[in-house]
Amino acid sequence: MQSGATTNSDNPSASAGPLAPALCVSRWFNAQADISLESLRGRVVVLHAFQMLCPACVSHGLPQAMKVHRAFAQSDVAVLGLHTVFEHHDAMAPHALQAFLEEYRISFPVAVDRPSPNGPLAEPVPTTMRAYELRGTPSLVLIDRQGMVRLKHFGNIEDLALGALLGQLIAEPAEGPQQSSPSTAAGDSTGAPTPIQHRAT
Numbered sequence: 001m002q003s004g005a006t007t008n009s010d011n012p013s014a015s016a017g018p019l020a021p022a023l024c025v026s027r028w029f030n031a032q033a034d035i036s037l038e039s040l041r042g043r044v045v046v047l048h049a050f051q052m053l054c055p056a057c058v059s060h061g062l063p064q065a066m067k068v069h070r071a072f073a074q075s076d077v078a079v080l081g082l083h084t085v086f087e088h089h090d091a092m093a094p095h096a097l098q099a100f101l102e103e104y105r106i107s108f109p110v111a112v113d114r115p116s117p118n119g120p121l122a123e124p125v126p127t128t129m130r131a132y133e134l135r136g137t138p139s140l141v142l143i144d145r146q147g148m149v150r151l152k153h154f155g156n157i158e159d160l161a162l163g164a165l166l167g168q169l170i171a172e173p174a175e176g177p178q179q180s181s182p183s184t185a186a187g188d189s190t191g192a193p194t195p196i197q198h199r200a201t
Contacts, residue, residue, distance in 0.1 A: 017059055020143045023082070025112040027094060031109040037147055040078045043154055044169045045143035049082045049113075049129065052100040054137045055130075059193070060156045061138030062106060062184035067159065069108045076170050081110035082138065084129040089120045142166070145174040 020037055028034060037045065043059060048065040050057035062081070069079040085092045097157060099111060116123035116130070135154040143149040150169060161195055 008017060017018055018149055020141070020147055020149045021078075023111055024131065025111040026114045026151040027112050029098060029112075035080065035109055035111070037143065040143075041147055042145050042174045043074075043076060043078045044145060044164070045081055045141075045168060046077060046078070046079045046120060047141040047143065049084045049132075049134055049137055049139040049141070051083065051085055051087075051137045052097060056105070056156060057138045061140070062104065064159060064162065065108065066106065068162070071163075072166065072170070080130060081106065081108060082113055083110060084113040084134070085120075085127065085128050086124045086129065086136075087114075087181075089124070108192040111189050137155040140170060145172060178195070 023035075023037060025034070025138075026168055046065065046068055047123075048061055050061050054061075065079050065081065068077065083092070084167070096111070097112065100106075111128075113126035113128045115126050132139075132152065133143075134152065138155065140151065140153045140157055140162070142147060144150045151165060
């Protein structure tokens with residue numbers, strides 16, 4: 001695993017990709033009921049994958065997600081957190097996450113990624129993280145109004161760049177033609193999965 005604060009793309013773009021996989025969740029925080037991506041169709045979904053022991057998540061990713069949650073109308077943009085633990089499983093159990101969310105005043109819904117059915121010792125990467133082929137934390141996934149993945153970004157992304165991408169997706173109709181080129185994690189032009197990396201700063 002590598003550490004650092006560089007982003008995986010200098011100019012992230014929201015090109016059309018595949019239909020977003022379903023969220024495989026063991027429990028939700030800050031939500032009165034389970035949330036599915038299907039129930040959010042017609043809205044742009046900002047999915048922030050994080051670990052509470054990931055410094056870049058705490059210093060940048062989560063504060064940025066809160067800014068988006070406050071800045072955009074919930075009728076246009078739904079912000080979801082995904083606590084996706086692939087290391088230090090014992091230290092990041094749900095009871096610890098609950099205290100963390102209260103301490104940092106995270107108010108948007110947060111899902112706990114479902115562990116692999118093989119168990120964390122055999123397969124440390126949880127189910128949703130594997131389905132989205134995320135490289136590590138923090139990771140940002142943008143899903144358009146039609147439920148299509150438009151961006152998968154590993155590492156920090158500038159607020160201005162994210163705001164521009166969200167403006168583009170909000171302006172698009174809920175139904176309409178999409179581009180044909182799938183979006184992959186930048187820095188991996190082949191689209192092949194790459195090793196998981198934990199952002200240390």
